[in-house]
Amino acid sequence: EADIYQTxxxxxxxxxxxxxxxxxxxxxxxxxxxxxxxxGMELHLIHYSYGVNSTEKGDLSSESTVSRIRTxxxxxxxxxxxxxxxxxxxxASSDRGRxxxxxxxxxxxxxxxxx
Amino acid sequence: KNQVEQSPQSLIILEGKNCTLQCNYTxxxxxxxxxxxxxxxxxxxxxxxxxxxxxxxxxxRYTATLDADTKQSSLHITxxxxxxxxxxICVVSAFTSGTYKYIFGTGTRLKVLA
Numbered sequence: 001e002a003d004i005y006q007t008x009x010x011x012x013x014x015x016x017x018x019x020x021x022x023x024x025x026x027x028x029x030x031x032x033x034x035x036x037x038x039x040g041m042e043l044h045l046i047h048y049s050y051g052v053n054s055t056e057k058g059d060l061s062s063e064s065t066v067s068r069i070r071t072x073x074x075x076x077x078x079x080x081x082x083x084x085x086x087x088x089x090x091x092a093s094s095d096r097g098r099x100x101x102x103x104x105x106x107x108x109x110x111x112x113x114x115x
Numbered sequence: 116k117n118q119v120e121q122s123p124q125s126l127i128i129l130e131g132k133n134c135t136l137q138c139n140y141t142x143x144x145x146x147x148x149x150x151x152x153x154x155x156x157x158x159x160x161x162x163x164x165x166x167x168x169x170x171x172x173x174x175x176r177y178t179a180t181l182d183a184d185t186k187q188s189s190l191h192i193t194x195x196x197x198x199x200x201x202x203x204i205c206v207v208s209a210f211t212s213g214t215y216k217y218i219f220g221t222g223t224r225l226k227v228l229a
Contacts, residue, residue: 006158042221043159043204050214090158094215101147101166102208102215106158 003027006091006107013081014115021076021110023091032074033104035090036060043090049074081114088112117142119207119220127226132195136223138188138205146210150179150190153202153222162190162203195227 004025013019025032030051035043035058045058049068063085064078074093078085091107119140128134140148147166151159163172163179165188172179176193192199205220 040202040222040224043219045217088156092158101164103149103161103164104206104217106151106160109156109158111156 004091004093004105004107006089006110008110009108010111010113012113012115015080015082017081019078019081019112021089021091021112023074023076023107024072025074025093025105025107026072027093027095027105028071029093029095029105030071031094032068033092033094034058034064034066034074034076035092036062037088037090037109039088047076081112083114086112086114117207117209117216117218119205119218121203121205121220121223123223124221125224125226127228128195130195130197130227130229134192134195134225136190136192136203136205136225138190138220140186140188140205140207140218140220142186142207142209142218144209144211145183145186146208146215148179148181148188149206149208150177150188151204151206153204155201159204192225195225197227197229200225200227 007022032049034047037043044060046062047066090109092104094104122137149164150162153159165181178191181188202222204222208215
């Protein structure tokens with residue numbers, strides 16, 4: 001079991017509210033990621049970070065923003081939630097790996113419902 | 116274009132039976148291939164990882180194979196249990212420009228019935 005945590009696990013919120021999804025890992029990994037996953041669909045990368053003060057947008061365009069002030073912490077923020085943001089958000093981190101074995105470890109996810 | 120395709124999309128089997136899930140990929144430059152198990156509402160958990168030089172890897176009742184020539188992988192589940200009901204995701208990583216890029220398949224949803 002990986003030491004990567006996400007809170008809240010479930011969130012139901014009204015349109016227009018600001019929300020922050022928390023992600024933290026205790027493995028000292030430099031690389032962290034946020035994925036968005038709709039039910040029964042594949043994971044889509046929305047943000048990633050290769051270290052403190054480094055953030056990049058992923059393959060899927062997202063209205064969310066992220067920050068990386070500390071190695072262990074990678075929060076995702078939606079300034080104004082909309083029903084189209086309803087989805088599952090998965091946080092992951094990866095080790096350096098050796099011999100091509102870099103491994104991603106995933107958190108349990110946050111299921112967001114925007115009414 | 117880097118792609119990972121999985122089949123079947125969904126599968127229903129009886130408890131105790133074996134099954135095999137398929138993964139075909141067009142990813143370059145290939146670094147490794149990993150199978151994940153994702154329970155409903157949870158994050159994916161790694162089952163096996165194989166690099167270019169490995170053609171089989173086992174983890175308990177799960178056995179993954181890799182044919183780097185045909186760019187195909189399979190995940191074989193032996194003596195299935197109810198707890199095997201989950202989505203199984205094939206993820207291929209490419210190492211390019213000094214960093215890893217992960218390409219996810221859409222997964223196979225497995226349901227094991229008593």
